[in-house]
Amino acid sequence: MPEEDLVELKFRLYDGTDIGPIWYSSASTVAMVKERIVAEWPKDKKIVPKAANDVKLISAGKILENNKTVGQCREPFGELSGGVITMHVLVLAKTKTEKKVVDSPRKSVCSCSIL
DSSP states (O other): OOGGGEEEEEEEOTTSOEEEEEEEETTOBHHHHHHHHHHTOOTTOSSOOSSGGGEEEEETTEEOOTTSBHHHHHGGGOOOTTOOEEEEEEEOOOOSOOOOOOOOOOOOOOOOOOO
16 A cells, blocks of 8 residues: 555544554545544543444545545645644534423413513
């Protein structure tokens, strides 16, 4: 794999910590990158993704699609020689603390002000 075909990526987590930097081939897909992020996720975090589908990557203000390659995601930055591209990681987690609203008869309240 030629060196110019590699892209150095760093992933910023929700609490400001990072995973990486890690070198990826320009031909690697975003889905492959997400799988590696989930595999290398720090175990001491409160929020942990269970699968690659629980992770969204944001680069240059855009959510990256799974079928895009790392090389396609690098385009807004041009050819940064020796530069690390930082991507933000968003974890889509279902919360267990959601409370179900109990169906109870609602009282209608009307309030009017006539001036």
